[in-house]
Amino acid sequence: MEVTLALLAGFLVAAGAYLMMSGKLLPYLFGLTMISNAANLIIFASGRLSYADPPLVAPGETAVAAGAANALPQALILTAIVIGFGLLVFALTLTYRSYYVLGTIEMDHMRAAEPPEGQG
Amino acid sequence: MGKPEAGDGQAGLWRLVPAVLAAAAFLWFAGFVGPVSRGATPEAVLPWAPSLGVEFSLRLDGLSLAFALLIAGIGAICLLYAAAYFRSDPRLTKLLVTLSLFAVSMLGLVLADDVVTLFLFWEGTTITSWILVGFDHERASARAAALQALLVTGLGGLALLAGLLLVGGEVGSLRLSGMNAAGDLLRAAPIYPWVLALVAVAAFTKSAQFPFQFWLPNAMAAPTPVSAYLHSATMVKAGVYLLARLSPAMGGTEAWFWTLAPVGGLTMALSAVWALRQPDLKMMLAFTTVTALGMMTMLIGVGTPEAVLAAMCFLIVHALYKAGLFLGVGMIEKGAGTRDYMALGGLRGALPLSFAAIALAALAMAGAPPFLGFVAKEAGYAAAGDLAVAVAALVLANALMVACGGLVAIRPFFGPVRSPKARPADPDWALWLGPCALAMLGLAFGLAPGATERALVGPMAAAVTGGPIHAHLALWHGFGAPLVLTLVTYALGVGLYLAADRLRGGLAAAEPRLPRTEGWYDAGLAGLTAFARAVTRRVQDGAMTSYLRRTFTAFALLVWGALLLGQAFRWPSLAAPPDLIDWTIVILIVLSAGLVLRTTSRLTAIAALGGIGAGIAIVFVLYGAIDVAMTQLFVEILVVIFIAIAMVRLPATGPMPFRPRDAAVAAALGIGIAAGTLAMLGTDLDRFMTTFFETASYPQAKGRNVVNVILVDFRGLDTMGEIAVIVIAGVAAVAALRAGRGALR
Numbered sequence: 001m002e003v004t005l006a007l008l009a010g011f012l013v014a015a016g017a018y019l020m021m022s023g024k025l026l027p028y029l030f031g032l033t034m035i036s037n038a039a040n041l042i043i044f045a046s047g048r049l050s051y052a053d054p055p056l057v058a059p060g061e062t063a064v065a066a067g068a069a070n071a072l073p074q075a076l077i078l079t080a081i082v083i084g085f086g087l088l089v090f091a092l093t094l095t096y097r098s099y100y101v102l103g104t105i106e107m108d109h110m111r112a113a114e115p116p117e118g119q120g
Numbered sequence: 121m122g123k124p125e126a127g128d129g130q131a132g133l134w135r136l137v138p139a140v141l142a143a144a145a146f147l148w149f150a151g152f153v154g155p156v157s158r159g160a161t162p163e164a165v166l167p168w169a170p171s172l173g174v175e176f177s178l179r180l181d182g183l184s185l186a187f188a189l190l191i192a193g194i195g196a197i198c199l200l201y202a203a204a205y206f207r208s209d210p211r212l213t214k215l216l217v218t219l220s221l222f223a224v225s226m227l228g229l230v231l232a233d234d235v236v237t238l239f240l241f242w243e244g245t246t247i248t249s250w251i252l253v254g255f256d257h258e259r260a261s262a263r264a265a266a267l268q269a270l271l272v273t274g275l276g277g278l279a280l281l282a283g284l285l286l287v288g289g290e291v292g293s294l295r296l297s298g299m300n301a302a303g304d305l306l307r308a309a310p311i312y313p314w315v316l317a318l319v320a321v322a323a324f325t326k327s328a329q330f331p332f333q334f335w336l337p338n339a340m341a342a343p344t345p346v347s348a349y350l351h352s353a354t355m356v357k358a359g360v361y362l363l364a365r366l367s368p369a370m371g372g373t374e375a376w377f378w379t380l381a382p383v384g385g386l387t388m389a390l391s392a393v394w395a396l397r398q399p400d401l402k403m404m405l406a407f408t409t410v411t412a413l414g415m416m417t418m419l420i421g422v423g424t425p426e427a428v429l430a431a432m433c434f435l436i437v438h439a440l441y442k443a444g445l446f447l448g449v450g451m452i453e454k455g456a457g458t459r460d461y462m463a464l465g466g467l468r469g470a471l472p473l474s475f476a477a478i479a480l481a482a483l484a485m486a487g488a489p490p491f492l493g494f495v496a497k498e499a500g501y502a503a504a505g506d507l508a509v510a511v512a513a514l515v516l517a518n519a520l521m522v523a524c525g526g527l528v529a530i531r532p533f534f535g536p537v538r539s540p541k542a543r544p545a546d547p548d549w550a551l552w553l554g555p556c557a558l559a560m561l562g563l564a565f566g567l568a569p570g571a572t573e574r575a576l577v578g579p580m581a582a583a584v585t586g587g588p589i590h591a592h593l594a595l596w597h598g599f600g601a602p603l604v605l606t607l608v609t610y611a612l613g614v615g616l617y618l619a620a621d622r623l624r625g626g627l628a629a630a631e632p633r634l635p636r637t638e639g640w641y642d643a644g645l646a647g648l649t650a651f652a653r654a655v656t657r658r659v660q661d662g663a664m665t666s667y668l669r670r671t672f673t674a675f676a677l678l679v680w681g682a683l684l685l686g687q688a689f690r691w692p693s694l695a696a697p698p699d700l701i702d703w704t705i706v707i708l709i710v711l712s713a714g715l716v717l718r719t720t721s722r723l724t725a726i727a728a729l730g731g732i733g734a735g736i737a738i739v740f741v742l743y744g745a746i747d748v749a750m751t752q753l754f755v756e757i758l759v760v761i762f763i764a765i766a767m768v769r770l771p772a773t774g775p776m777p778f779r780p781r782d783a784a785v786a787a788a789l790g791i792g793i794a795a796g797t798l799a800m801l802g803t804d805l806d807r808f809m810t811t812f813f814e815t816a817s818y819p820q821a822k823g824r825n826v827v828n829v830i831l832v833d834f835r836g837l838d839t840m841g842e843i844a845v846i847v848i849a850g851v852a853a854v855a856a857l858r859a860g861r862g863a864l865r
Contacts, residue, residue: 014790
C-alpha cells in the first residue's frame with residue numbers, strides 16, 4: 001500500500017499545484033487543501049503500513065504489543081492536520097477579504113503591491 | 121587660540137584627542153626607526169582561524185615603518201587641522217571618528233603580514249574613504265563621487281583577495297613574508313599571470329592608475345583635511361604599497377615590467393597634462409597626485425635597486441609636500457574664500473604663513489635643490505637610465521609639476537590683490553602649524569639625504585628589493601645626464617608656467633572631444649542597472665500565477681535534482697500489495713480529485729474535496745491511526761463548511777480552459793514527489809524513536825494511548841506552540857474579516 005500511497009500523493013500534489021496556478025481564488029484554496037492532504041499521506045507512508053492495531057498499551061502491559069502501527073508519524077500528522085487547517089482558514093479569510101477590497105477573483109489582477117509599470 | 125567663532129564654546133579640548141593619539145603613535149613608531157634600520161622585523165601574531173591557516177599577524181619592516189610614520193604623523197597633522205577646520209560644524213565628531221577609523225585601518229593595512237588581515241584593513245580604508253568622500257551627503261555629486269570611489273576600489277579589494285588567496289594556495293603560506301620568501305616558486309607557477317593581473321587591478325584601482333584614474337579627482341568632493349590625508353598622503357598610496365610589498369614575490373619579470381611601467385608612465389604623463397587644465401587649485405593638486413602615483417608605479421615596475429630607491433624617496437617627498445599643499449590650499453580657501461587661482465592674487469602680505477608653507481612645499485614639488493624633491497627627481501632620472509620613453513615621460517611630468525608648483529605658489533600670492541573675501545587673513549594656529557611643519561621637514565630631509573636614506577628610504581627600498589641597496593641618495597651627483605635633464609625640466613616647466621593660461625584654454629576646448637575612461641565606468645554602471653531592471657521585470661512581473669509557477673518549477677527541479685544526484689534509487693518492497701479495499705479508496709480519491717479539476721460547479725468541487733478528505737480518513741482507519749482519522753474527519757467537515765460559506769460570498773469561478781504549461785509543471789512536480797516518496801520508502805526504517813515511545817509511554821507518562829502521550833507529554837511544548845499558531849490564525853482571520861467593514865459595504 002505504501003507504493004500506492006506514494007503515487008497517490010504525487011497525483012494529489014500535481015492536481016493541487018495545477019489548481020493553485022489557475023489564478024482564481026477558490027481553485028487556489030482547493031489546491032492548497034490537496035497538497036496539504038498529500039503531505040500527510042507521505043508522512044503516514046514513511047512509517048510503513050500494515051493492517052495493524054492502533055498503538056495502544058493494553059491494560060496490565062507496560063509497552064505496546066509488537067505489530068502495532070507506528071505511533072510517531074501519527075503524532076506528526078495530527079499536528080500537521082491542525083496546522084494545515086489553521087493555514088487554510090487564514091488563507092480563506094484572506095481570499096474573502098481580498099475579493100472584497102480588490103473586487104476580483106483573478107489573482108493576476110491583484111496588483112496593489114506591485115502595480116504594473118507606468119501606473120506606479 | 122584664534123578668534124572665537126560661532127559654536128566654538130561647545131567644542132572643547134576633546135576634539136584634539138585624536139590628533140594627540142596619532143602624535144603619540146607617531147612617537148611610538150619613531151622608536152622603531154633605529155632597530156628596523158638595523159634589520160629587525162618585530163612581529164605580533166594572534167591566532168584567528170587556525171584551521172584555515174588564517175592569523176591576525178602584524179609585521180614591521182622598513183617599508184611598513186615608513187608608511188606607519190607617514191600615516192601617524194600626517195594623521196596627527198590632519199586631525200588637528202580637521203578639528204580647527206570644522207570647529208563650528210556639528211559634523212565634527214563624525215568627521216574625527218571616521219578619520220580616526222581610517223587611520224587605524226590604514227595602519228593595519230601597512231602592518232598586516234597575513235593576507236586576510238591585509239584584506240580586512242584594505243576594505244576598512246575603502247569603506248571609511250567612501251564615508252569621507254560622501255561627507256557632504258546632501259550634495260548629489262558628493263554621493264556619486266563616494267559611490268564611484270567605493271565601487272572602483274571595492275572591485276580592487278575583491279581582486280586583491282582573490283589574487284592573494286591564489287598566491288597562498290600556490291606557495292602554501294598566507295603570510296606576505298612567506299610569499300616574498302617563495303618568489304621564485306611563484307614566478308615559475310602557471311597561475312603567475314593571473315595573480316599578477318589580479319594584484320595589478322587591486323593596486324591600479326586603489327592608486328588611481330589608468331584606466332581607473334578618474335575616481336581620485338572626483339573624490340575631491342571630500343573636505344580638505346580628508347583629501348590631504350586619504351587622497352594624497354596615505355590611502356591612494358596603498359596600491360603602490362601593495363606593489364612594493366609584493367615586489368620580492370612577484371617582481372622582476374617581463375610581465376611585471378610590462379604591466380606596471382607602461383600603465384604608470386601613461387598615467388603619469390596624461391594626468392600631469394590634465395593638471396594644467398584645472399583652475400581649481402585642489403583639483404590641480406589631485407591630478408598631480410595621480411601623476412606622482414603613476415611615477416611610483418612606473419619606477420616599481422622598472423624594479424632596479426636605483427628605481428626602487430627613487431620610488432621610495434619620492435613616496436616620502438610626495439607625502440610631505442602634497443599633504444602640505446592640500447592643507448595650504450585649504451588655508452587659502454579659509455583665509456581668502458576660494459580655491460580658484462584665477463580669482464586670487466597678491467595675498468602674500470595678507471596670508472604670510474600660507475604663503476610660506478605653500479612656497480616651500482611647491483619648491484619640493486618642483487624638485488628644487490636643496491629639497492628632498494630634488495634628490496628624488498635626480499634619483500628617478502638616474503634610475504630611468506637609458507629607457508628613452510620613460511625618461512621623456514618623466515621630464516614631461518616633472519616639468520608639468522614645476523608649472524603646477526608655480527601656479528599654486530605664485531598666482532595666489534603675487535600680482536594685484538584679488539580675493540573674494542574683503543579682508544583675507546591667515547587662519548589660526550591649528551591650521552598653519554601642520555603645513556608649515558611638513559614644509560620644514562621636506563627641507564630638512566633634503567639637507568641631510570644621507571641620514572634620510574639610512575633611517576627611512578634605505579630600509580624601505582631594502583624591504584622592496586629583498587636585499588641591501590648599494591645605490592645612494594645625494595644632493596650633488598656631479599655633472600651628468602640627470603643634471604642636464606633637471607635643467608631641461610626647469611626650462612620646460614617655466615615655459616609651461618608662462619603658457620599655462622593658454623594651455624588651459626586649449627585643453628578645456630579639447631576636453632569634450634577626448635575619450636574618457638570614466639565613460640566605461642558610467643556605461644558599466646548603467647549596464648548593471650539596466651540588467652538588474654530587466655531581470656527584475658522578467659522575474660518579478662507582479663502576476664501571482666507566475667510566482668507560483670516559478671515556485672513550483674523550482675520545487676520540481678529541487679526534487680529531481682535530489683533524485684538524480686542523490687543516493688542510488690532503491691525500489692521499496694512490494695511485500696504487501698494493495699488489496700481490493702485499498703484500490704477502492706485510492707480510486708475514490710483519484711476520481712474526487714479529478715472531479716475537482718474538471719468541474720465548473722463550485723458545489724460539486726466542494727463535495728469532491730470532501731470526498732478526498734474522507735478517503736484519506738479511511739486510509740488512516742485501515743492502517744491503525746484511529747486518532748488521526750477522527751481529526752481528519754472533523755477538520756474535513758469544517759473545511760467544507762468554511763469553504764461553502766466563503767463560496768456563497770464569492771462569484772462563480774467561470775470556465776477554466778486547459779493550461780498545458782501549468783500542467784507540465786504540475787506533472788513534473790507530482791512525478792518528482794511520487795518518485796521521491798518511493799525513494800524514501802526504499803530506505804530502511806529506523807524504529808528507534810517509535811520503540812522509545814512505545815516502551816516509555818506508560819512507565820514514564822502514565823498514558824496508554826501512545827500518540828496522545830507523544831502530543832501532550834513528550835512533545836507537549838510543540839503542541840502548545842501549535843495551539844498558539846491556531847489561536848493566532850484565528851485572531852488574524854477575525855481581524856481580516858472585521859477590519860474596515862464599515863468602509864466596505
